[in-house]
Amino acid sequence: MNRNRRNFLKVGAAAGALTLTGFPHIWSRNASLAYAADGEIKVGVLFSLTGTTAIIEESLNKATLMAIEEINAAGGINGMKITPVIEDPASDPATFAEKARKLVLSDRCVSVFGSYTSASRKAVLPVFEKQDNLFWYPTLYEGRECSKNVIYTGAVPNQQQDDFIPWLVEKFGKRWYLIGSNYIYPKEENNYCKKLLEKLGAEVIAEEYVPLGHSEFSSVINKFRSEKPSVIFSTVVGDSVVALHRQYRAAGLDPATMPMASLTTSENEVAAMGGDAAAGHFTSAPYFMVFDSPENQKFVEAYRSRWGGDKVTHFVSESSYFQVHLFKQAVAKLAASDISPVTIREAVKGEQYKAPQGLVKVEPENLHCWLRPKIGQCKADGQFEILTQSADWLEPNPYSAYPNQKCTAEGLKEI
Amino acid sequence: MDFVVSQILTGLSLSSILLLVALGLAIIYGVTGVINLAHGEFVMLGAYGAWLLQTQFGWNVLASLFVIFLAIALLGWLLEATVIRHLYDRPLDTILATWGLGVMIQQIVRLTAGGELRYVQMPPGLSGSVDILGATDSAYRLFVLGVALGLFALTWSIYRYTTFGLKLRAITQNRAIASSFGINSGQAYRATFAYGAGIAGLAGALISPLKSVSPEMGTTYVVDAFMVVVLGGVQSLMGTLASSAVLGEASGLLAYFSNDTIAKALVLVAIVIIIRFRPQGLFAPRVRA
DSSP states (O other): HHHHHHHHHOOOOOOOOHHHHOOOOHHHSSOGGGGGTTTTTEEEEEEESSSHHHHHHHHHHHHHHHHHHHHHHHTTTTBBEEEEEEEEOOOHHHHHHHHHHIIIIISSOOOEEEOSHHHHHHHHHOOEEEEEEEEEEOOOOOEEEEEEEEOOOOOOOHHHHTTHHHHHHHHHHEEEEEEESSSSHHHHHHHHHHHHHTTOOEEEEEEEEOOOTTOOOHHHHHHHHHHOEEEEEOOOOTTHHHHHHHHHHTTTTTTTOOOOSSSSOOOHHHHOOOHHTTTTOOOEEEEOTOOOHHHHHHHHHHHHHHHTOOOOOHHHHHHHHHHHHHHHHHHHHOOOOOOSHHHHHHHTTOOOEETTTTEEEEOOSBBBBBOOOOEEOOTSSSEEEEEEESSBBBOHHHHHHHHTTHHHHHHHHHH | HHHHHHHHHHHHHHHHHHHHHHHHHHHHHHHHOOOOOHHHHHHHHHHHHHHHHHHHHHOOHHHHHHHHHHHHHHHHHHHHHHHHGTTTTOOOHHHHHHHHHHHHHHHHHHHHHHHOOOOOOOGGGSEEEEETTTEEOOOOHHHHHHHHHHHHHHHHHHHSSSHHHHHHHHHHHHHHHHHTTTTTTTHHHHHHHHHHHHHHHHHHHHHTSSSSSSSHHHHHHHHHHHHHHHHHHOOHHHHHHHHHHHHHHHHHHHHHSSSHHHHHHHHHHHHHHHHHHTTTTOOOOEEEE
């Protein structure tokens, strides 16, 4: 008994000494070495491949993987390969959090690219803040978030609306009907929209929210008919948007006099509702598939040859693509031993990249991106015609509807 | 004036969709007592049928209606013969079994047709709008209203005027005594289930040009259908007609004066209150017990 115990203690002590000398990074505070070991850099890819939002998130997954493959084929980052660890959170916020924890803690990914809905972003946020890791979020969203652990590459309300709302007021008029799905995103977008409309002297004749998944719009359309708004500002999402457009068309309303203006209707949604139902309506976004630039031509061609000739690219898959390139540029500035989520965050501040939509930049203060908004009108073939684009890139302001708050590098400030 | 007319038309359109979706459920529940939770999936399959025939063969929705009715009725017939038949008089088990069937059908569709939202083209002749007494309404919605009423009339006539209908009514009142008089209740049940499923498929195909088509679409319809049937009173076709009219007009009107979120909540509250005081529904038939 005694002997055994003594042996055990001896072996244990030896093993302890070995660990201390042999694998110093496990014990030392500077654990950065583990993030870029054996010539590979591990990143997490966290998009739902099953469940309700899988339809759209699958395209984001594809764009992300394509960007990683491109970078690896061109020699990687300073000779190191990016290794994606792909997880399927199944459109469920709780699973998102669980998979994020796995990617950050047991896979030791240096960054995670992922998620589409705000609900899933909010679910993973505590994981990244607690572990001081980095989450790259490609979707346009409602703003009002200020985290040191998220790089936001999609548009916030001011970027989609600052040009769009005045343009619509001038072209169509001042009677606005706001219709949205009943959750946080439409309400925040409408908050900002109402501010802009007030400044322009336009009138909100109705603000209405329908339940998520709602598919019967005949009463709403009746109200359109009797109120005769000059613009219908729609933040209806998901399958509701298909029903709204198809019933609008069936009712014989005319987009030329009463257009719907949307921030979320992309090529992807148009494919689901049919070009005939979407034709004539307007969308504001930093990217459209038809945008004419050498970078976009390359992106669309690469995407179609990699994933299929009938696939569409859209404004969320574009940002999923360029954010990986921003990641690459940031990591390339670092020595292999310095690579960690925190150093990447510092390195990506102010970083610029020539994306398919044009040159974009990460704002050092709030980690959102300077983007190039455009206004598109949908055509019957399911593509958009770009009517105008902002003269310059537009600064991201996640607190645009709340002038007394500002997101800075030190966190949220009350002014 | 045109506001009143267009509001009535909106309500009628809502009612017609409710009636279409609820009719099949009402027949199945009324005759066999099976609570068919897969009913929404029959509706969804009908919509996918319309989408499939359109994208594969270029068929117009109207042309595909009959084929879809037959196909979904056949499916209903098979499901009755293989699963439901063994579960009569075991209401809890049928709920579980039909729910399971619904989940399976949903996933099969997702695996074969994909999870994307789909759409069905409106038939060209009906894609415009028409003026009625100064109000404008979608021609297709009026057409759906016509079909719903036609189907109801057909079903009601079968129930009322044919020998088969007489047998059904006998079984509904008392299965054991009907059987002892030589009525083959098993056969009648199977035919009823198939017919109800077929009508659900028809409903799905008819509403597909107005809505988005997705594997989950059935879930909302099955809830609506149950609301209509419970409010109208089970075993009463006229009750189904009346309650879909009441529910459609009420939710249309409430949604006009407030919004759809509140309308939905108020309608549900109203149903709860009515059921509290009239558990047999608005139009319960008088059955001699």
